[in-house]
Amino acid sequence: MEKRAWWKEAVIYQIYPRSFMDSNGDGVGDLEGIRQKLPYLEQLGIDVIWLSPVYQSPNDDNGYDISDYRDIMTEFGTMADFDRMLEEAHERGIRIVMDLVVNHTSDEHAWFIESRKSKENPYRDYYIWKEPKDGKEPNNWESSFSGPAWELDEATGMYYLHCFSKKQPDLNWENPKVRDEVFDMMTWWCEKGIDGFRMDVISMISKVQSFPDGELKKDGVFGDMSPYVCNGPRVHEYLQEMNRRVLSHYDLLTVGEAAGVTIDEAKKYANTDGTELNMVFQFEHMDALQQSESVVGKWTLAKPKMETVREILNRWQIRLEGNAWNSLYLDNHDQPRAVSRFGNDDPQWRALSAKMLATCLHMMKGTPYIYQGEELGMTNMHFTDISDCRDIEELNAYHQYVEEFKMVSAETMLACFDNVARDNARTPMQWDGSENAGFTGGTPWIAVNPNYKEINAEAALKDPESIFHYYQKLIRLRHENPVIVYGIFKPLMEESKTVYAYERILAEEGKKLIVACNWTMEKQPCALFDNVEGEELISNYKEHIPGMLQPYEARVMLKFSE
Ligand code: GLC
Numbered sequence: 001m002e003k004r005a006w007w008k009e010a011v012i013y014q015i016y017p018r019s020f021m022d023s024n025g026d027g028v029g030d031l032e033g034i035r036q037k038l039p040y041l042e043q044l045g046i047d048v049i050w051l052s053p054v055y056q057s058p059n060d061d062n063g064y065d066i067s068d069y070r071d072i073m074t075e076f077g078t079m080a081d082f083d084r085m086l087e088e089a090h091e092r093g094i095r096i097v098m099d100l101v102v103n104h105t106s107d108e109h110a111w112f113i114e115s116r117k118s119k120e121n122p123y124r125d126y127y128i129w130k131e132p133k134d135g136k137e138p139n140n141w142e143s144s145f146s147g148p149a150w151e152l153d154e155a156t157g158m159y160y161l162h163c164f165s166k167k168q169p170d171l172n173w174e175n176p177k178v179r180d181e182v183f184d185m186m187t188w189w190c191e192k193g194i195d196g197f198r199m200d201v202i203s204m205i206s207k208v209q210s211f212p213d214g215e216l217k218k219d220g221v222f223g224d225m226s227p228y229v230c231n232g233p234r235v236h237e238y239l240q241e242m243n244r245r246v247l248s249h250y251d252l253l254t255v256g257e258a259a260g261v262t263i264d265e266a267k268k269y270a271n272t273d274g275t276e277l278n279m280v281f282q283f284e285h286m287d288a289l290q291q292s293e294s295v296v297g298k299w300t301l302a303k304p305k306m307e308t309v310r311e312i313l314n315r316w317q318i319r320l321e322g323n324a325w326n327s328l329y330l331d332n333h334d335q336p337r338a339v340s341r342f343g344n345d346d347p348q349w350r351a352l353s354a355k356m357l358a359t360c361l362h363m364m365k366g367t368p369y370i371y372q373g374e375e376l377g378m379t380n381m382h383f384t385d386i387s388d389c390r391d392i393e394e395l396n397a398y399h400q401y402v403e404e405f406k407m408v409s410a411e412t413m414l415a416c417f418d419n420v421a422r423d424n425a426r427t428p429m430q431w432d433g434s435e436n437a438g439f440t441g442g443t444p445w446i447a448v449n450p451n452y453k454e455i456n457a458e459a460a461l462k463d464p465e466s467i468f469h470y471y472q473k474l475i476r477l478r479h480e481n482p483v484i485v486y487g488i489f490k491p492l493m494e495e496s497k498t499v500y501a502y503e504r505i506l507a508e509e510g511k512k513l514i515v516a517c518n519w520t521m522e523k524q525p526c527a528l529f530d531n532v533e534g535e536e537l538i539s540n541y542k543e544h545i546p547g548m549l550q551p552y553e554a555r556v557m558l559k560f561s562e
């Protein structure tokens with residue numbers, strides 16, 4: 001029998017604090033706002049909150065650039081606010097998982113301020129410094145946020161590596177002192193009583209030390225750094241050390257954000273022996289589309305095909321079985337809204353398709369993640385001008401591709417942003433139909449999606465048929481039915497181009513689930529439920545048609561296996 005664990009049985013809710021709830025009218029979400037909304041999350045029924053970073057930060061990348069790991073971002077409140085929120089969450093049976101951003105710090109972190117002072121500074125080797133090559137960058141790598149991954153620092157005439165913005169210098173994990181500092185800091189948070197870590201780009205902490213040029217990208221200017229920074233030579237050694245020195249001493253949920261991770265790599269990161277992490281976020285189902293049909297870089301106008309998504313997710317389901325544990329997600333703060341990307345955000349289909357996607361994901365094997373507002377069916381934004389955008393990734397890409405290289409028109413770039421930009425996920429949480437969607441009494445830091453009058457939590461709570469109540473039921477079902485957590489996954493109807501179907505089998509209980517989801521707005525043939533006796537666990541339709549799934553219909557049946 002598979003080993004049981006609370007983090008396998010839990011449903012996680014991700015909060016992007018800046019956009020969740022503003023309690024003091026400065027237009028920025030905060031910890032007190034989160035505390036006030038705990039009853040809402042308790043009502044939804046989630047077990048764990050993953051908090052995007054709340055540490056002290058100059059906010060070049062909204063908190064993913066940390067200047068003090070042991071202090072709270074001024075805009076979000078104080079450590080006392082944090083402690084109060086943590087305590088109240090625990091009282092309500094909700095655990096708190098922190099974002100751990102240790103591939104890089106802010107350039108305003110005390111370590112970097114020291115490091116850049118001189119070549120002899122004791123903190124010099126906390127970061128990755130290289131001499132210029134032919135008077136230029138040490139290699140051709142492009143940063144994940146456009147432009148070179150190296151920045152020249154005047155004080156010593158050397159370059160430092162930044163895989164993200166130039167205000168996010170990469171830490172040098174080869175230096176044992178850096179590892180000591182990180183592990184001490186993690187222990188400090190664990191002693192405070194937090195319940196786990198979501199580890200930011202953790203697959204990037206070990207770099208190939210020869211720092212070679214990368215293969216030239218489509219723009220012909222920059223090289224691809226990923227083979228030299230993702231899943232690097234010492235990454236598993238570092239994580240095993242972290243596990244021995246910190247993680248194994250506490251009862252934590254650990255999930256690694258693992259850019260570029262393959263299934264074979266994931267089996268190491270999330271191995272069942274528990275020597276590294278509980279699970280990873282893989283990116284295949286997010287990235288497949290960008291690589292094949294991009295305008296430039298990650299920017300695309302294309303929509304993913306169900307068959308592609310299914311092929312990827314099924315492969316992860318099957319190949320991790322018995323070897324590692326999956327995480328399940330369709331959106332987060334770095335992705336467009338799931339209903340707009342994979343479903344249909346037209347008012348006629350929004351609720352049906354959002355419920356269908358939720359069913360398809362939550363009935364799979366793994367730990368499901370819900371991103372704030374997903375439970376309301378919040379949709380992508382429409383960006384009419386670059387001045388609407390806040391995300392450094394968008395601003396840099398616009399600058400590079402539209403203004404500097406003139407490779408893409410402003411219209412096309414904005415259309416790409418409407419489709420895949422991270423700001424789609426970062427518009428304020430829509431709480432009610434009042435001004436600014438009840439998010440703030442002031443001016444929100446990023447515009448509220450104009451559809452908040454129809455799409456908001458207050459309306460959803462009043463409507464028994466809402467997406468919110470559907471998620472509530474999915475979560476409850478998972479808590480009540482071990483087959484949803486532990487059942488073995490088997491794909492069905494793989495020849496269909498429109499229906500995503502599978503079964504889950506828990507032999508020890510003699511139980512079986514049949515799950516079928518129509519990813520289109522036309523009815524589709526599906527005979528899986530014809531003449532089958534069982535209990536319907538959940539569906540987004542009240543009536544069914546034999547031999548058919550109606551537009552965006554999702555159906556889950558529980559039966560005793562023969
Ligand atoms: C991760 C975060 C993202 C951030 C980046 C750099 O991908 O999820 O929001 O910009 O790391 O820290």
Ligand code: CA
Nearest residue numbers: 022024028030
């Ligand atoms: Ca505030």
